[in-house]
Structure formats: C-alpha cells, structure tokens
Amino acid sequence: MTKVVAGKLDLEKYGSLLALGVLFLLATFIGWPYFIQPENLINVMRQSSYTGIIALGMTFVIISGGIDLSVGSMAAFVASCGVIAMNSIADKGGNETLAILFGVGIMIIAGFLSGAVNGLLITKGKIVPFIVTLGTMSIFRYVSLQMANAGEFASHSQVFGNIGMSKIFSFRVGESAISLPTPVFVLLLLAAVLSFVLNNTRYGRYICAVGSNSRVALYSAVRVDRVRFWAYSINGIVVGVSAALLAARFNTVSTPNFGLGFELDAIAAVIIGGTAMAGGRGSVWGTIVGVFMLQIIQNMLNMAGLSPYLQGVVKGVVIIASVYIQRQRQT
Amino acid sequence: MGEVVLRTEGIYKDFSGVAVLKDINLELRSGEILGIIGENGAGKSTLMKIVSGIYQPSSGRVFVDGKPVRIPDSIGARRLGISLVPQEFNLIRDLPVYNNVFLGSELLTRAGLLDKQAMKDKTRALLARLGVSIDPEARVEMMSSAEKQMVEICKALAFESRVLIMDEPTTMLTKYEIEILFRLVGELRKAGMTIIYISHKLKEVKQLCDRVVVLRDGAIVHDGPTSGITALEMAQKMVGRELGSIFPPKNKPDDEVVFEARGITVPGVLENISFALRKGEILGLAGLVGAGRTELAETILGLRKKSSGDLIKRGKPLVVNAPSDAVAAGISYLSEDRQGSGILTGFSVTRNVTLISLGDYCRSFLRLIDKSSERTKVQGYVDSFHIKTDNLEKRLENLSGGNQQKVSLAKSIDTAPDVLIVDEPTRGVDVSAKHEIYRLIADLVKGGISCIFISSELEEILGMCNRVLVLREGKFAGLVEGEAMTEEEIMFHATGVHEEEAT
Numbered sequence: 039m040t041k042v043v044a045g046k047l048d049l050e051k052y053g054s055l056l057a058l059g060v061l062f063l064l065a066t067f068i069g070w071p072y073f074i075q076p077e078n079l080i081n082v083m084r085q086s087s088y089t090g091i092i093a094l095g096m097t098f099v100i101i102s103g104g105i106d107l108s109v110g111s112m113a114a115f116v117a118s119c120g121v122i123a124m125n126s127i128a129d130k131g132g133n134e135t136l137a138i139l140f141g142v143g144i145m146i147i148a149g150f151l152s153g154a155v156n157g158l159l160i161t162k163g164k165i166v167p168f169i170v171t172l173g174t175m176s177i178f179r180y181v182s183l184q185m186a187n188a189g190e191f192a193s194h195s196q197v198f199g200n201i202g203m204s205k206i207f208s209f210r211v212g213e214s215a216i217s218l219p220t221p222v223f224v225l226l227l228l229a230a231v232l233s234f235v236l237n238n239t240r241y242g243r244y245i246c247a248v249g250s251n252s253r254v255a256l257y258s259a260v261r262v263d264r265v266r267f268w269a270y271s272i273n274g275i276v277v278g279v280s281a282a283l284l285a286a287r288f289n290t291v292s293t294p295n296f297g298l299g300f301e302l303d304a305i306a307a308v309i310i311g312g313t314a315m316a317g318g319r320g321s322v323w324g325t326i327v328g329v330f331m332l333q334i335i336q337n338m339l340n341m342a343g344l345s346p347y348l349q350g351v352v353k354g355v356v357i358i359a360s361v362y363i364q365r366q367r368q369t
Numbered sequence: 370m371g372e373v374v375l376r377t378e379g380i381y382k383d384f385s386g387v388a389v390l391k392d393i394n395l396e397l398r399s400g401e402i403l404g405i406i407g408e409n410g411a412g413k414s415t416l417m418k419i420v421s422g423i424y425q426p427s428s429g430r431v432f433v434d435g436k437p438v439r440i441p442d443s444i445g446a447r448r449l450g451i452s453l454v455p456q457e458f459n460l461i462r463d464l465p466v467y468n469n470v471f472l473g474s475e476l477l478t479r480a481g482l483l484d485k486q487a488m489k490d491k492t493r494a495l496l497a498r499l500g501v502s503i504d505p506e507a508r509v510e511m512m513s514s515a516e517k518q519m520v521e522i523c524k525a526l527a528f529e530s531r532v533l534i535m536d537e538p539t540t541m542l543t544k545y546e547i548e549i550l551f552r553l554v555g556e557l558r559k560a561g562m563t564i565i566y567i568s569h570k571l572k573e574v575k576q577l578c579d580r581v582v583v584l585r586d587g588a589i590v591h592d593g594p595t596s597g598i599t600a601l602e603m604a605q606k607m608v609g610r611e612l613g614s615i616f617p618p619k620n621k622p623d624d625e626v627v628f629e630a631r632g633i634t635v636p637g638v639l640e641n642i643s644f645a646l647r648k649g650e651i652l653g654l655a656g657l658v659g660a661g662r663t664e665l666a667e668t669i670l671g672l673r674k675k676s677s678g679d680l681i682k683r684g685k686p687l688v689v690n691a692p693s694d695a696v697a698a699g700i701s702y703l704s705e706d707r708q709g710s711g712i713l714t715g716f717s718v719t720r721n722v723t724l725i726s727l728g729d730y731c732r733s734f735l736r737l738i739d740k741s742s743e744r745t746k747v748q749g750y751v752d753s754f755h756i757k758t759d760n761l762e763k764r765l766e767n768l769s770g771g772n773q774q775k776v777s778l779a780k781s782i783d784t785a786p787d788v789l790i791v792d793e794p795t796r797g798v799d800v801s802a803k804h805e806i807y808r809l810i811a812d813l814v815k816g817g818i819s820c821i822f823i824s825s826e827l828e829e830i831l832g833m834c835n836r837v838l839v840l841r842e843g844k845f846a847g848l849v850e851g852e853a854m855t856e857e858e859i860m861f862h863a864t865g866v867h868e869e870e871a872t
Contacts (some may be wrong), residue, residue, distance in 0.1 A: 238737045240727045247724055251712045256672070257580045257710040259534070259696040318715050 054327045057360070058329050058334075064102045065334050069341035076216045082333050087221035088287075090329035091280040093311075094225075094232050095153075095273030097325045100308050101236075103249035103317030104160065104167035108275050109304055111178035112152045113297030117281040120145030121191040121291050138198050145285070146278035149280045152178065153274015156344070157267035168268075175301070182293040182338040190292040193285065202286030214245055214267025221283045228276060233322035245269060247311040306353070309359045331356070371399035371434065372562050373422070375451070375532055380429035382415055382587075389415050391588045393429070397532065402554065402564045404595065406571065409769040409801035413567050413586040417534050420565075421453040422446035444473070452525030456537040457708070458795065459516045462510040467492040469509055470524045494521045498658055499553055514541035514658060518550070523592040530759055533557065533869050534565040539573060543657045543825060544860065551577055569799055571600040584845055599675070608801050615804055616832035617781030617811035622650035627819045628700070628788045630669070633678035638664045639843045642678070646788065646819045651810070653834030654823040656863050661843040662823045663705055666790045670695045670702050682788075701786035703778055705823070707770070711777045714766040718758055718806055719747045721765055726783040750779040754804060771802030778809060782818075789813060792823040807833060827856045839863050 065073045067346045072078055092109050099106045124141025129135060152174070159170040185191075192201060207216035236242035247255040256262050285291050311328035315319025335356060337347045373396055377474045380393040390412045397403055407413050418424040420431065422440035430437050433449050443453070460469050467488045468475075476491070478484045486674070492505040501519045509517060518538060525533050535554075535824065539547045552575060554564055556747060568574050574581055575595050583591035583606040591598070592604045598606075603808050628646040633639055638663050646652050667673045669680060671689035682698050688693050706710040712721050723730055723743050730743045747761055754775045758768055765773055767864040774794070795803045810833065814820055824830050830837055836850040840861035847862035 168673065238740075240731055240736070243720065243724075243727060243738065246720075247716070249712060250715045251709075253710045254713050254726075257670075257692060257702065257704055259691070259693040259784075261691065261693055261725070282463075 054310065054324050054331075054360075056213070058331050060356050061331055061334055061338075063339035065341075068338050070332065072341055073338065076214060078217065078337070080216060082224070082330070082337050083222045083225075084219040084336075086329045086333040087219070089285045089300050089303040089307065090326065091221070091223045091228055091276050091283070092273075092300055093307040093325045093329050094228055094322060095276035096268045096301075096304040097308050097311070097313055097320055097322055098213065098232065098236070098245060099167075099273050100305070100313050100315065101249045101317055101320040102245045102266050104266065105171065105305070106153075106156060106167065106270060106273055107171040107289065108152070108175040108178055108299035110271065110300035111175045111182070111273065112149065113281040113284065113300060114182045114291065114293055115178040115298055116145045116148040116278050117285040117291040118185055118293060120189050120278075120282060121147045121193050121285060122185075124198065125191075126195045134195055134197050134265045137195055138201070141193075141195075141198070142181045142282045145282045146275055149276070149278025149281065150271055151274070153271040154267070155275065156274070157270035160270065161263035161267050177285050177334075179293075182291075182296075186291075186293040188294060190290050192290040198286050198287075199289030202289060208253070224279065224283060228279070229301065229322050229326050232272075236320075236322055240299040241265070246318055246320075249314075250319070251317045279348060303332060310357060312364060327360060356360040371561060374399050374433065376432040376435075376813070377420070378430045378432065379449045379494040380416070380419060380426045380431070381402075382412075382419060382424065382427050386795070389587050389734065390419075390426070391586075393523070395589075395591060397563050397565070398530065399561045399563050400558050401580065402558055402578045404574035405565060405584065406574055406603060406607055407566045407584030409771040410799055411607070411799075413584055414536065415553050415587075416584070417453060417536060417565065417567065420446070420532075421451055421534060428720060430678070431628075443589075447474075447528050450531035451534070452528060452530040452532070453534045454518070454536065454538060455527055456522045456540070457513075458521055460509045460517055462636040463508065465506045466496075466503060466509050466520050467505040467521075469520055470505075470527050471497070474528065480608075489526065492523065494527055498526070501524060507652050510542065515543070515546040515549075518542065519532055520555070527629075528541055530562065531562045532565065534567070536567045537569065538566070539568065539570060541658070546658075546826075547573070554695075568801075571603045571800075574603065577736070585609055604800050606798070613801075615807065616829075617808050619833070619835060620649050620651070620811065620814045622819075622835055623648040627683060629681040630665075630860075631677060631679045631681065633665065635664065635673050635675050635676055635843075636702065637843075638673065639668060639675075642840070642845055644838050644848070646821060648819055649814055649817055650836070651814055651820045651831040651834045653824050653837035654821055654840065655825075655827065655830050655859050656846070657835050657838035659751065659842075660840040660846075660863065662840055664843070665840070666702055666792055666821070666823060669700060670792065683817060695788075695839055696784050696807075699785075701725070701781045701783045701789050703789070703794055705796060707773060707777055712765050712773055712780070714773075715764060717762045717764055718751065718756070718768075718776055718869040719743060719761045722747045722779045722783055723748055725780055726785075729784075746783070750776075750783075754809060755778055771798035773825075774798050774802065774806065775809075778806065782813060786818065788819050788821070790821040790823070793825065794822070794861055795829060799819060803829075827859055830859070841865060 061353040096106060120141040124137045127137035127140055156171055156174055159165055160167050204220045206220060206223055208215055208217040244260050247260055247266045248262050252262050307328035308325050309315055309329055311321060313324060313326030332353065333351060336349055339352060375397040377393055377395045379413045380390055382390040388571060391417060416423060418635060419426050422442045422445045431440060438449060440449065448489045470492045471488045476484045476487045489505045494501050499519055499522065503516055503519060509520065533671050538550060542550060557564060566578055578595050581603065582589055583596065583603060585607060624647045625648045627648050631643050633642040642665060645772060656662050664673060668675050671691045671694050680689060687698055730739050731737060732739055744761060750756065751758060756772050758772065765776060794806050822834050831854055835846060837859055838845040838848050839859055842861055849858050
C-alpha cells in the first residue's frame with residue numbers, strides 16, 4: 039500500500055515531465071519527419087525562451103500567492119527604454135559594445151524598477167496583485183506607445199541584432215552542426231539559478247511560506263512584505279532580460295506588438311508546470327516543461343496544417359485540461 | 370430513554386491499509402447524551418465522519434430506526450436527521466446568520482427566488498428556542514466564538530435533527546458560555562434528541578453525559594454509564610495505562626527579571642498593562658475570551674501598535690515593530706490559532722520546525738540552507754517530543770492535532786528564545802499529548818527559559834504557573850500568587866463578580 043503512495047508522489051513530481059514526453063512522441067508522429075529534425079527542435083526551444091524566461095519570474099510571483107499581468111507590457115516598456123538608451127550612445131559615435139551594454143543594463147534596471155513599482159503598490163499600497171498589475175499592464179503599454187508614437191524604436195546597432203541571432207555551444211549531431219541559441223542558453227541558466235534559489239535559500243523557502251499562508255509566515259517572523267516585494271522585483275529583472283533578448287532578435291521594438299500576450303503564455307506555462315495557482319508550492323523546472331509543452335503543441339499543429347485560430351483553441355483546452363488533471367490527482 | 374435511533378454494526382475503516390476503526394458496534398437511543406472520548410488518532414473523528422456521511426465505512430453497516438442505510442454525503446445525513454457541529458466552524462464570515470443557517474438548503478419562494486423573510490423568521494425562532502440573543506441579520510464576521518457555535522447548532526436544528534454530533538464544542542468557550550451550552554444540551558435531550566458529545570475534557574463528559582464510550586486505537590475499550598466511572602478512570606482507559614499527576618512539578622524561579630512590560634496601552638484593546646517576568650518562571654495569563662490576552666501577546670510581538678508603554682528585556686528597552694524584532698530579542702510565540710497562524714499545513718515537518726529559525730541553518734558563504742543539519746535538528750525534536758510521523762517530509766495536514774501542536778512548539782523554541790509565550794498550548798489535543806506538552810514546557814523553564822502561559826483552562830493555569838496575571842476587558846484585573854491561586858479567585862478577577870453572586 040505504501041507503494042501506491044510513493045507512486046502518487048512521483049506522479050506529482052514528474053507528472054508534467056511524463057506529459058511532455060507523451061506530447062513529444064505525439065508531435066514526432068504527427069510532424070514526421072520534420073518535427074524531430076534538430077533544427078526544428080532548436081527552433082522550438084528558441085521560440086519558447088522569450089516567454090519562458092518571463093515564466094520563470096512568474097513562477098516566483100505565483101508561488102508567493104500573487105500574479106503579474108503586466109509582464110508583456112513591461113517588456114515593451116523596458117525594451118523601448120533600453121533601445122533609446124543604446125541609440126543615444128551609438129548615435130554619438132560611441133563605442134558600440136559600450137552602447138549595447140548600456141542599453142541592456144537599462145532594460146534590466148528598468149525591469150527591476152517596474153517590478154519594484156508593482157511590488158510596492160501591492161505591499162505598501164495593500165492593493166491586490168491582480169488589480170495593481172492590471173493597471174500597470176495598461177500603463178506600461180500606453181507609455182511605450184506614447185513614447186514611440188505607436189511606432190517602433192529601431193536599434194542603430196547591427197551588432198545588437200547579431201547577438202539576437204547568435205548561438206553558442208556548437209556540437210555535432212550526425213552530419214549537421216547544432217548550436218544552442220543564446221536565449222535558450224539564458225533560459226536554462228536562469229532556470230538553474232532560480233530553481234536553486236527556490237530550493238536552497240531562505241528566500242526560496244519564505245516565498246513558499248508566504249504563498250502557503252501569509253499570516254502564519256508573518257507570525258513566524260518572516261518579513262512578508264519584503265518577500266513579496268522581491269518576488270515582483272525579480273520578475274521585473276527577468277522581464278528585462280527577456281526584453282533584451284527579444285529586442286535583439288528583431289533589432290527593433292515595435293511598441294504595439296512587443297510582448298503582447300506574454301502574460302497569458304507565461305501564466306499558462308507556470309500552471310501547466312504544476313505550480314499551484316493559489317501559491318505555496320511550485321517548481322521552476324515544471325515551468326520549463328510547461329513552456330516547452332505549449333511551444334511543441336503550436337509547432338505540431340503548424341505542421342498538421344491547423345489554422346492559427348484553432349491552435350489558440352487547442353492551447354486553451356490544454357491549459358484547462360492540465361489543471362483539471364492536476365486537481366484530480368490531488369484529491 | 371427512548372428507542373434505538375442509530376446503530377452501527379461491525380464498522381471497519383481503513384486508510385491505505387491502515388485500520389483506523391475496528392469492529393465498532395454502537396447503539397444510540399433517543400433522549401440520550403453519549404460522550405465519546407479517546408486520544409487524537411483513536412478514531413473519534415473518523416467514526417463521526419462515517420455517521421455524518423463524509424466517509425464511507427470499509428465494511429459494516431449503519432442502521433437508522435432499525436433500517437440499514439447508506440449515508441452518501443452530509444446532505445444525506447441531514448435527511449436522516451443526523452447533523453454535525455464541527456470543531457472548526459464551517460461558517461461563511463461575509464454572510465449574515467440566517468444565510469449561514471440555511472446554506473445549501475435555502476428556502477425558496479414559489480418563483481424560485483430566495484425567501485429571505487421565511488429564512489429570517491425561522492432563524493429567529495430557532496435562536497429564541499436556544500435562548501440566545503443573536504440578530505439573524507448580523508454578519509458572522511463580527512461574532513464571538515460562542516455566538517458562532519450557537520449559529521452552528523442553529524444550523525443543525527434547522528433540519529429537524531434527531532442526532533446531533535458535537536465535536537469538541539467547548540474548546541473555544543469560556544466557563545459561563547459552557548454553562549449556557551450545557552443547559553441547552555440538557556433541554557435538547559428533554560425534547561428527545563440524541564446527542565453525541567466528543568470531548569477531551571473528561572470532567573465535562575462526566576458532568577454532562579449519560580453514557581461514555583472510550584475509543585483506543587480504533588476500537589471501543591469501554592462503553593458504560595458515566596455514573597460508574599471517574600474522570601481519572603476514563604483517562605486511564607483512553608491511554609491504556611496508569612496516569613500519574615498530569616502536571617509536572619513547578620520550577621522555583623530566580624529573582625532576576627528577564628522581561629518586563631510597563632503601562633502597555635493599545636487604544637480600544639489594552640489599557641495600562643504592566644507585569645514582570647522572572648527567570649525560570651511561568652506567568653499565567655488568564656481572563657475571559659475577549660479580555661485581551663492574545664492581544665497582549667500580539668503587542669509584545671509587534672503585531673499590534675501600542676500607543677504608549679514600554680517593553681524591557683534584561684533591563685534594556687526593547688523596540689519591536691515586527692515579529693522578526695521579537696525573535697531577534699529572544700521572544701517566541703506559540704499561537705492559539707494553530708491552523709490560522711501557527712503552522713503551514715502544506716509544509717513538511719522539517720520546513721515547519723525551521724521556519725522561524727531558518728537563518729541559523731544558513732551557514733556557508735552563500736548562506737544556503739544546510740539541509741542535513743536541518744534534518745538532524747528536526748529529527749531530534751521528533752524523537753524528544755514523541756512526534757508521531759512516518760518521516761520528516763510528511764506534510765502537516767496529515768498529522769493529528771496533537772502532533773501538529775508539538776511541531777508548532779518545536780518551531781517556537783528552535784530559535785532558542787529566553788522568553789516563550791504559549792497561547793492555549795493544549796487546545797484540541799488529547800490527554801497524553803497534553804501531558805507531554807506540559808512536561809516540555811516545564812523542562813524548558815527548568816532550563817532557564819521564562820514562559821508566559823495563556824490559557825482558558827484554569828486547571829492548567831493552576832497546575833503549571835507560578836503566578837497568574839488576570840485581565841478583564843483589556844485592563845489589569847489582578848495578580849494572583851501563592852495561596853490565593855484558586856479557580857474562584859481567578860474567576861473573581863476575570864469576571865469582577867464572585868461566583869456565588871453570579872449564580
């Protein structure tokens with residue numbers, strides 16, 4: 039009988055990984071032979087990485103018992119700030135490397151500050167996260183549109199665009215050379231770091247405690263406001279990182295579209311990855327699995343020739359179904 | 370006593386192969402009050418959940434009025450006239466009383482809309498029958514525990530119950546409220562109702578019940594009239610061994626004052642409270658519900674802002690703005706509200722115990738949690754506190770109340786405090802866990818800790834404390850020590866009237 043219990047626990051831990059495996063086989067079958075090509079898989083990973091990085095920060099926010107709807111707009115806002123900053127140096131004929139470092143630095147700092155604003159409004163202003171980030175979602179988007187006159191900020195650095203397309207870690211698979219796109223590398227690196235923070239530091243433990251029951255956490259001498267503030271701030275920082283990579287990918291920031299809908303994909307990935315919407319419990323690697331699952335579904339349906347509109351329908355069904363299955367497993 | 374209303378025959382229940390109830394044969398007659406006692410984990414709650422439809426037995430049958438029945442859920446139980454008043458109230462804070470009473474079985478008008486007037490009227494009539502003055506339109510949020518209890522009972526009566534199960538009904542009540550409850554239960558019995566009364570308070574069972582059933586390890590070990598058994602015998606049957614004195618010997622405190630409060634005032638809550646706590650002392654904090662005991666603890670912890678007054682720790686003024694400041698100053702608190710502010714039910718034993726003291730386990734350069742030393746320490750508590758758990762990673766929601774409380778206590782003292790405030794430390798725990806918690810607190814005090822002991826149970830206040838500070842309506846009402854430490858004296862200060870005058 040104890041075996042059953044152990045099996046249940048394993049399923050809780052590895053259930054989403056199992057689902058990813060099944061999905062992978064399905065995609066291989068449907069998209070034969072194109073899906074399984076290394077180039078395609080690498081591409082799937084690259085496409086996952088921009089929302090994926092944001093989903094990592096979202097994991098922290100959701101475990102802490104909150105939500106952040108502003109991430110997509112925030113990405114547009116910080117990318118705009120960063121490109122303006124970068125161009126301001128590049129246009130004066132300054133060192134291009136310096137310009138890029140400055141621009142990326144501004145994106146990350148602006149991301150941190152934007153996240154901090156969310157965090158302050160939620161903790162000091164005592165406004166529920168949903169409302170705060172619904173508001174800032176609108177504010178960040180429309181400030182960006184205002185700044186660009188609803189147009190775009192084109193980067194004046196070619197090198198920046200090259201970074202966006204760059205790859206690292208070349209290795210050979212059979213006859214073709216495979217290399218990991220930079221965003222994928224950043225995604226995996228950040229996942230490793232944040233997963234480690236979640237599992238091995240006080241802060242990680244406190245996030246779970248606050249999300250599990252903030253009153254108990256408060257009575258247990260946890261500085262609840264500080265913990266929640268940093269969850270939003272860290273989320274802002276990773277939004278900055280994602281925004282930098284995405285801006286480099288296009289070498290421009292189109293303010294109406296940049297990061298549009300990222301919040302929903304990020305939240306969906308977190309939830310599919312097994313993090314409890316109510317907070318208190320979750321996993322960074324689960325989120326990675328969720329991100330890849332969403333992207334594989336899209337890739338697979340593309341290959342099957344399904345219209346993009348129906349793809350959206352399937353995505354919605356998958357999100358609801360995965361949560362439903364998790365719920366069944368808990369009870 | 371009337372005819373048999375409810376009967377169980379050979380009830381067995383197991384959870385994943387572990388038997389929690391074995392061959393339970395019970396017979397309940399109308400107009401009878403049956404006390405069911407047993408330690409935590411003895412199977413009382415499981416049995417009651419089977420009778421009220423929440424669990425299904427693994428085997429065995431339940432008969433109502435002599436006919437075998439299947440009770441699919443709590444609504445099914447209600448239809449059969451069986452109602453449960455749970456230990457943790459199931460009321461919705463934002464709804465008025467009448468809505469709570471009819472929750473899930475709302476009365477409707479012919480048009481299918483809520484018949485609010487009928488529900489209000491019926492609620493008012495029920496409350497009048499209970500003899501309590503509660504407005505059916507009052508919101509539950511604003512009510513005291515005693516009032517909430519009355520609403521729960523009202524809920525049970527609204528559906529013509531014949532069998533009323535009360536799970537630990539008096540844990541949240543003061544002495545006077547308990548008297549009112551007992552009078553009410555007596556009247557319900559006269560009206561022919563059957564009452565199952567589950568309690569850890571053996572004296573109450575002895576006083577109130579006609580018959581008592583003792584459960585131990587899932588089996589009935591005693592079933593007989595309460596007139597034929599003493600409270601001590603009941604306790605012995607529960608634990609299955611002889612019991613010595615339940616309270617450990619008192620420690621003799623030093624003269625050194627460790628902690629002092631001077632003129633603590635929190636507007637509307639506390640007024641000018643002062644006391645001094647000596648090294649190795651247990652200072653009792655008594656008073657009725659709402660007297661400000663927990664509020665005083667919360668003020669010491671920095672959870673409430675005081676408008677004036679000082680806290681002094683070892684002669685130095687102490688500034689406390691948050692619980693973290695209190696912990697840093699060596700003050701720790703065991704919450705009265707275990708589920709609400711004491712433990713994280715979704716966290717493992719280990720992660721609960723080290724929640725406050727986590728910083729002490731972050732030693733390396735990167736300040737990472739040293740999980741092996743964490744485990745070693747927690748294993749130490751599990752062993753010395755006799756916490757019953759299969760492993761350290763078990764979530765607390767799967768432990769019994771007594772074991773949860775021990776985890777909560779371990780958590781409070783893992784910061785190595787020198788002032789420990791315990792608030793209702795034995796609420797809802799069984800006799801042997803109680804025993805152990807008393808022993809643990811006494812050992813800590815012997816080791817040089819000072820303790821503020823908040824409790825509504827005068828017996829444990831008298832049994833454990835060196836001195837007792839009594840509060841009444843947020844004000845200092847008296848400090849009782851030595852010969853004067855009697856139940857009567859404390860109640861006199863707590864209520865402001867002598868018992869003879871009150872009755």
